[in-house]
Amino acid sequence: MVGAGVAHLTVARDEFQAQVPAWVPVDEDLVVVGSGVVEIGLGAALVLAPPGRRRLVGGLLAAFFVAIFPGNVAQYVEGTDAFGLTSDRARLVRLLLQPLLVLWALWVGGWLRRGSARQDERP
Structure with a gap:
């Protein structure tokens, strides 16, 4: 996450701008910078969070x-080429993999672990 956030702000800024849908009523660069800052913050928080906050x-x-x-x-529907995704098939595969990132985040946070107590409720 931190690496992706840094890429938003530096080397892959144009690629990320290409992914901002045309219907978003905010400047593309502002969206990319904002999401990059959020990614850096979330990545750092994930690494540094005490068990009660994970x-x-x-x-x-x-x-x-x-x-x-x-x-x-939008990248799939509009056929936007970015990050080497230059075919509908490649964009669709990436689209279908996005839910895995959601599941990963929930697993890392302890939401999907069976029988685990909520650590943030412990005294």
Whole structure:
């Protein structure tokens, strides 16, 4: 997450701008910078969060992945080439993999672990 966030702000800025859907009423660069800052923050929080806060961070990270999902849908529907995704098939595969990121974030946060107590409710 931190690496992707840094890429938003540096080397892959143009690629990320290409993924911002045309219907988003905010400047593309502002969206890319904002999402990059959020990714850096979430990535750092994931690494540094004490056990009692990992559930919160995992939930926020999952919500972030859900929030950016419309951009992935738009990339597929509009046929936008970015990050080497130059075919409908490649864009569709990426689109279908996005829910795995949501599940990963929930798992890392402890939401999907069977029988695990909510650590943020412990005294």
